Amino acid sequence: MVAPQMSAHAILIAMEPRSLIHIRHLINTVGARPSCSPAVRHAATECARVLQACGAVETRLQSFQGVPETYLPFLWAFGAAALGSLLALLGSTAIFFALGAVLNALGVWAMLAESEFRSHWATPLIPRRETVNLITRFEPLETPRQTVVLCAHLDTHRTPVFYSTNAWLKAFGALVSGCFLSMALGALAFTVAALFGWAWMRWLALPLFLLQSFAAGMMLHALRTPHTPGANDNASGVGVILSTVERLMNQPLRHTRLYALLTDCEETGAWGMRAFLDRHADETGRDALYVILDQVGAGELRVLTRDGLIFKHPTHPQALQWARKAVQAQPVPYKEVIGTAYTDALPATLRGRIALTVCAIPPSGETTSARWHQMSDIPEALEAQALADAEAFTWTLLQVVDEEPE
Known part of the structure; x- marks a missing residue:
């Protein structure tokens, strides 16, 4: 045979x-x-x-x-948005809402541009x-x-820890998606608040700030691993x-x-x-x-x-x-x-x-x-x-x- x-x-x-x-x-x-x-x-x-x-x-x-470093551009994006949301929360006047809108818009710009390999405002800040x-x-x-x-x-x-388990990875994906949406929402909502003088919208800034600052903290964590x-x-x-x-x-x-x-x-x-x-x-x-x-x-x-x-x-x-x-x-x-x-x-x-x-x-x-x-x-x-x-x-x-x- x-x-x-x-x-x-x-x-x-x-x-x-x-x-x-x-x-x-x-x-x-x-x-x-x-x-x-x-x-x-x-x-x-x-x-x-x-x-x-x-x-x-x-x-x-x-x-x-x-x-x-891959996480620095996103640290700048989330950090800028978190600062803007904090200003809107603490100031609750037209100028602070306007600053909050601009900083959240900068976060959206940086995140979108970075994902498409395009220059943005934070590019010169990246070593x-x-x-x-x-x-x-x-x-x-x-x-x-x-x-x-x-x-x-x-x-x-x-x-970073968010790659350690499948549950962590899914949670991190949800965090990043949520943070992007929060920045877009912040840019829009704070613009409206600045135009119409809606001081009550400062309370919207609180959950946005918490989400964005947590995302920025995760970027800082990643940079130390x-x-x-x-x-x-x-x-x-x-x-x-x-x-x-x-x-x-x-x-x-x-x-x-x-x-x-x-x-x-x-x-x-x-x-x-x-x-x-x-x-x-x-x-x-x-x-x-x-x-x-x-x-x-x-x-x-x-x-x-x-x-x-x-x-x-x-x-x-x-x-x-x-x-x-x-x-x-x-x-x-x-x-x-x-x-x-x-x-x-x-x-x-x-x-x-x-x-x-x-x-x-x-x-x-x-x-x-x-x-x-x-x-x-x-x-x-x-x-x-x-x-x-x-x-x-x-x-x-x-x-x-x-x-x-x-």
Whole structure:
């Protein structure tokens, strides 16, 4: 009797996903990687060594001014609104109501603009530091017809308490949504109170102030927490890119130019991707496919159909079409979902580029079980099956694009 042959995907699972080796090395060698820190540059150097050994024709570190903290802009937004509500509560005159309205409106502006990667009044108050992206390029065997940018972020997040359990995460989501609505309500209500002299509306300011000041306090708490080791978020995405490029050494693409882009400051506002697009979008071309691998080490494969923190922006139809073709060619557990926050795909999507976010989510849907922004996000918590699925999907997606006719 002849033993049945195993597929390449089954072999990946039966052995150990190559990406897991890279993940362990990154965590053991570098550890946590705060945005704009020397650890990010160290991680980029370690990855550059692997990519150069795989035959990259170009390897460069792109310097840019990043943002080290994600919670500061929201601290300014919630803090300004809380101050405005306090003034309306204590003053209860037209001038104090007007100040309260303006400060609450500033909070709305900052929160909306920050979520859409736009400048706002607090932007000059946010510290900036020099940091780097790692950019490598691989040429196809023949004349390139298409370009793919495989992207994963190197930096890791802080570990505030509101990511510790699913109940906390839901409560925090409700708090942030409620705070945004309270700022919008404050801007409107205090404007009306100032115009009509309705002093009694000062009592509306009390619950607004309590909610907004609590939200600001949570931002202060978050700024004092340590950074996660980031095995799933996002050494997993980095590892899958490295393992994919290693495979290209023996099975090079025929018609597709490939960039491997490892960014910094995704966790603080996708600043690395924004910097890459500012300088290199013309180089990659408008028809390039950006594939963002983010948290692919635990759960079942997911592709985002919409991306964004407040406004959910639709994924480019061409990106979804290629993803569906890849799943047909290499079946893996796969669903299309709406994202809960933003990824490095969003800056590209907002600029009209073809961008796709690939992630993994536990079947329960509870992201806390994937150690999202927790100190327990370590290699031992990763799932070989999830990594193997991500590797198989990424490889097949490259083949689908490479075989696309002119």
